[in-house]
Amino acid sequence: MKVFYPVLVTVLVLALVAAPVFAAGKPEAVAAEGKLTFALQSEPDGYDPGITNNSFASPFMTQLFEGLVTYNAAGEIVPGNAESWTISPDGKVYTFSLRKNLKWSNGKPLTAKDYQYSLLRVLDPATGARFADMLTVYVVGAEEYYAGKGAKEAVGIKVINDYSLQITLKEPAPYYLGILAMWVYSPVNQEAVQSSPERWTMDPATFVSNGPFKVASIKMGEGLILQKNEHYWNAANVRISEINFRFILEPATALSAFEKGEIDGFREVPASDIPRLRTSSDALHILPxxxxxxxxxxxxxxxxxxxxxxxxxxxxxxxxxxxxxxxxxxxxxxxxxxxxxxxxxxxxxxxxxxxxxxxxxxxxxxxxxxxxxxxxxxxxxxxxxxxxxxxxxxxxxxxxxxxxxxxxxxxxxxxxxxxxxxxxxxxxxxxxxxxxxxxxxxxxxxxxxxxxxxxxxxxxxxxxxxxxxxxxxxxxxxxxxxxxxxxxxxxxxxxxxxxxxxxxxxxxxxLSIMIAPYVKDWTFTALANLYFKDAYIEK
Missing domain, CATH: 3.10.105.10 (Dipeptide-binding Protein; Domain 3)
Structure with a gap:
């Protein structure tokens, strides 16, 4: 079966012609690593990708987790944890070949069984998944299982082997790969979840993830510190060593901190300052x-x-x-x-x-x-x-x-x-x-x-x-x-x-964002997803 990389999704992304994705330019000299401090104006109500649906969690989801597919700097759907995939001629059966070097942030192997566990967990009403309909609407048997009227074994999420996962849809959905890039399809570590179902994301000791970064510190109401995940499959190309996400609720306070050099960037620029910053700063970006x-x-x-x-x-x-x-x-x-x-x-x-x-x-x-x-x-x-x-x-x-x-x-x-x-x-x-x-x-x-x-x-x-x-x-x-x-x-x-x-x-x-010019190769998509996996600091 021919390996399929989606043309449709790419076309849709590129259709957002007015700079839907911003990736900073890359000069010849490259810093080996760096630490980044970024302010956010709202604290999310949780960090569990299987549960949360609010946009305030997005900057954490994109750094801490990665699904079967993801986005590149051009806004295109590209392989993530899956190195390739095939789609059946009728458009209903997706078979993913996972990378052989996938690991959790604790160093343990990540396999297709982890994906099956994670997606079935989303379909358990007790989980309280707010994006459960991203599975129930599309996946065979998912709606029935979620409603308590079908068996788990009848859900169209099958493990072929440790490195092969198959998802069967009720009907073809040409945009399904875009849905697969949503964080609700990200894997969660079964051992970590079961150790503390409601609090596993509240303690760095139990917060196991699979993205380019991992949690080093959590201070409720203040922020999170992330560190490079040395077990990420593409860790060799992750150049930021640490991200300090600070919660600064007032945009004016965040702008002041930015102009004093206390932070490297923030979202939600104060509206009253935008006219001034348009002419005086090369750090302001306003994107559709x-x-x-x-x-x-x-x-x-x-x-x-x-x-x-x-x-x-x-x-x-x-x-x-x-x-x-x-x-x-x-x-x-x-x-x-x-x-x-x-x-x-x-x-x-x-x-x-x-x-x-x-x-x-x-x-x-x-x-x-x-x-x-x-x-x-x-x-x-x-x-x-x-x-x-x-x-x-x-x-x-x-x-x-x-x-x-x-x-x-x-x-x-x-x-x-x-x-x-x-x-x-x-x-x-x-x-x-x-x-x-x-x-x-x-x-x-x-x-x-x-x-x-x-x-x-x-x-x-x-x-x-x-x-x-x-x-x-x-x-x-x-x-x-x-x-x-x-x-x-x-x-x-x-x-x-x-x-x-x-x-x-x-x-x-x-969307408005301020980020220092010395932060290179960051990506901000039209879907408001902020990625630092390719970023680096050059001062």
Whole structure:
């Protein structure tokens, strides 16, 4: 069988033409190794790749773990733990040949059995995997096993031998290799997990990983120190010896630390400083992202269960003002879901958004009309809206602006509530909120990474949206082998989404990062994945 390297995924990545992946230039002189200090504005709610789904964990997942496939500096899917793979003629059976020199960070061998254990663990409801649907939707027998209606042995994840793993899909999915690059498909060490199922990632002694770096120190609320993993299969080409990830919650504080030389880089540059930094610093990078910022709306709670109320809230916001005066970073206003970047037959998927006729300006007249039709003329009788968000300086400014717009344009009362991310996200999952700051960064370069979120069975549907027609179209699109027909089905699904507006979309976002020019060969993809495995320091 011919060894297959995916052309489709590569084309999708390259379709993000406006510098979707940034890799610093490489000069002739190369430093042998170096230590890097990088600041993050939010602490993730966990470091277990089989459980977490929040983007704050991404910088740790990309350094500490590696799956069967990964991304290179050009944003292409390339071999990771698997040195090659084959795909059956019907597109359903993927057979991976693992590298013979794979080891865990503790030096013990990593085999196909570890992958099988890890993926079956994701399918155990007791694990609480938030990306379980990345398996249940695609893999044979996974949905039944996850629901307690099928046997473990019937799941299409088979060990052929120590170095060969086979995954069988229900139907062909041309973008499945992109899904395989998600961290939920990363292996976890069975011995480490079983030694302390809920705390194995909280202690360096039990935090066993398989990526280019390993955990050396954990200080809750302060940060993590990673060291080069000498047992990584490609350790000879890893030149950073240590990464000190520090949690600096305020972007202004992070910028100050950067300008004083205390840190080498950070994400989420303060919006008010971007105009100055554009002209004065060669360390600023603003990159397009395959992501959409939206606000979750509790569809199960009155009055937000009424689509007219949700649309009124959406139309009452001036996205131009939010982007230009609050965010102050290049972003595209939207009321749809899918972000620009997926190009099929030379046309971006989001070109179809033009038919919706949305304006980036607030449509106050229509918003008030809809609110009146929902039973709240001029806002009369509308309950106080709680607008929730997680601790973040930029989001704080955004919700304050939204509060003012809703109170002015709809004559309703809006109360702001803020919590640390872990507490906040737990509330979102429990549906204990009215409207809450959220968003989604694509996990693979395909519209389905967004559209699948709001199926009624999605583990990431935290708004309570249920529409059988939407579910049916998504299921058909997933199973459609003709890409052109799949695009039509996905457009039809997004039409329903825009009609119902289960969330309030604001803009397709960009990403900002400051990193010192002496840090070379770092990679930041349109999927917001930051890689230091090829990086080095040259001062």
């Amino acid at each position: 992202s395959f992501g959409t910022t939206f606000y979750d709306v509790n569809n199960t709670k009155a009055p937000y269960s009424d689509p007219k109320v949700r649309r009124a809230l959406a139309l009452a916001l001036d996205r131009d003002e939010l982007i230009n005066n609050v965010l102050q970073a290049p972003s595209t206003p939207t009321m749809a879901l899918v972000s620009p970047g997926y190009v099929f037959n030379g046309v971006d998927f989001t070109e179809a958004h033009k038919k919706y006729g949305f304006s980036a300006k607030a449509d106050v007249e229509q918003a008030r009309k809809l609110l009146a039709e929902a039973g709240f003329p001029n806002g009369a009788g509308f309950p106080e809206l709680e607008l929730s968000y997680y601790t973040n300086a930029t989001v704080k400014k955004m919700v304050e602006a939204m509060q003012q717009m809703w109170e002015k344009n709809l004559n309703i009362k809006v109360k702001i509530a803020v919590e640390d991310w872990a507490i906040y996200y737990a509330r979102i999952q429990k549906m204990d909120y009215d409207v809450g700051a959220m968003g989604w960064g694509g996990d693979y370069l395909h519209p389905m990474t967004f559209l699948q979120l709001f199926t009624s069975t999605s583990t990431n549907n935290h708004v309570g949206y249920k529409n059988p027609e939407y579910d049916a179209l998504i299921a058909k699109a997933i199973n459609e082998t003709d890409p052109a027909k799949a695009v039509v089905l996905m457009h039809q699904a997004e039409d329903i989404f825009v009609r119902d507006l289960p969330v309030i979309s604001l803009y397709s976002r960009s």
